[in-house]
Amino acid sequence: MTPSVEFRVGETPLVALDRLFPPDIVPVYAKLEMLNLGGSVKDRTAHYMVSQAIASGRLTRDSHLVESSSGNLAIALAMIAQRFGIPFTAVVDPNCAPTNRRLIEAFGARIDTVRDKDEEGGYLHTRVRRVAELSRTIEGAVWLNQYANPDNWRAHYNGIGAEIVRDMPVEPTHVVAAVSTCGTLMGLARRLRERWPRIEVVAVDLDGSVIFGRPGGRREIPGIGASRVPEQLRLSEVDAVIYATDWESTLGCRRLVASQGILAGGSSGTVVAAIAKLIPRLGPSARIVTVLPDRGERYLDTVYDPAWPAPERRLTESFDTSYRRLAPRFAAA
Numbered sequence: 001m002t003p004s005v006e007f008r009v010g011e012t013p014l015v016a017l018d019r020l021f022p023p024d025i026v027p028v029y030a031k032l033e034m035l036n037l038g039g040s041v042k043d044r045t046a047h048y049m050v051s052q053a054i055a056s057g058r059l060t061r062d063s064h065l066v067e068s069s070s071g072n073l074a075i076a077l078a079m080i081a082q083r084f085g086i087p088f089t090a091v092v093d094p095n096c097a098p099t100n101r102r103l104i105e106a107f108g109a110r111i112d113t114v115r116d117k118d119e120e121g122g123y124l125h126t127r128v129r130r131v132a133e134l135s136r137t138i139e140g141a142v143w144l145n146q147y148a149n150p151d152n153w154r155a156h157y158n159g160i161g162a163e164i165v166r167d168m169p170v171e172p173t174h175v176v177a178a179v180s181t182c183g184t185l186m187g188l189a190r191r192l193r194e195r196w197p198r199i200e201v202v203a204v205d206l207d208g209s210v211i212f213g214r215p216g217g218r219r220e221i222p223g224i225g226a227s228r229v230p231e232q233l234r235l236s237e238v239d240a241v242i243y244a245t246d247w248e249s250t251l252g253c254r255r256l257v258a259s260q261g262i263l264a265g266g267s268s269g270t271v272v273a274a275i276a277k278l279i280p281r282l283g284p285s286a287r288i289v290t291v292l293p294d295r296g297e298r299y300l301d302t303v304y305d306p307a308w309p310a311p312e313r314r315l316t317e318s319f320d321t322s323y324r325r326l327a328p329r330f331a332a333a
């Protein structure tokens with residue numbers, strides 16, 4: 001089964017963020033992933049995972065996709081599943097934003113909402129248990145599992161990574177990317193290092209995420225960070241991690257739209273905040289390439305609402321604790 005019409009995912013523009021970050025100090029180039037048809041970088045993940053599963057015969061027109069996601073992946077999978085004519089059920093929890101719920105349903109997918117909290121007080125484990133249950137009870141159920149599926153990072157190795165290698169006007173010294181499943185970061189690291197072996201790979205994580213070994217805590221920006229370590233993270237391939245808080249991310253989004261006219265999602269603001277922390281540490285010939293993961297309309301009631309977040313959540317971190325080197329790969333070079 002192959003799609004009869006070419007589907008528009010990827011080939012996003014690579015632009016210079018030259019008003020936000022003056023190029024005479026450190027030039028910063030960004031892939032505008034909000035210009036994928038479904039509005040986020042997850043269109044690539046969904047399209048690649050589904051295409052590969054179809055090519056291998058794991059997914060057919062008699063299948064039924066099941067996935068635990070209430071954000072961009074569910075929206076992207078709903079769009080791709082609709083396109084391929086495969087039914088899709090998104091397992092979500094009560095925290096799923098009403099706009100996302102409506103988008104998922106507008107693309108024709110079904111929503112299954114879990115209501116019971118798990119032993120850690122969240123919904124992650126309850127959602128995964130529900131996916132397992134649906135996988136047993138729905139005929140032809142297929143769970144592509146973005147956290148553990150290698151086609152997640154391969155989507156970005158073959159997608160954003162290949163496009164950056166082809167389109168960068170200068171050699172980048174640093175690639176900076178937000179992490180959740182770590183698919184984007186791993187795919188970029190592998191593809192860009194093939195072309196530029198000395199490039200530094202910098203992860204951007206949200207304060208309160210456990211991915212790089214910090215204790216978990218409250219996080220409000222969706223799409224970035226995780227409450228468990230994703231299977232596909234390989235720490236040895238990451239040089240450094242930079243953290244930013246919800247509030248720093250919010251300010252990053254507002255600076256991005258004020259300076260560049262780009263209305264991006266919350267994690268793009270985290271990336272902007274992280275790059276602002278990174279630049280003072282870099283030498284004169286540094287050049288950064290990054291990814292802005294999604295568009296901003298879904299965040300009008302949060303990061304673009306002047307009253308958000310609550311005053312007690314307007315936290316900034318000290319510079320020293322928000323940057324951490326991981327692997328001394330080039331220390332002696």
Ligand SMILES: Cc1ncc(COP(=O)(O)O)c(C=O)c1O
Pocket residue numbers: 040042071072073178179180181182183184185222223224265266267268293294
């Ligand atoms: C808005 C946003 N930012 C960043 C990411 C991080 O991407 P990844 O899961 O590839 O680490 C995602 C993934 O869902 C996302 O939706």
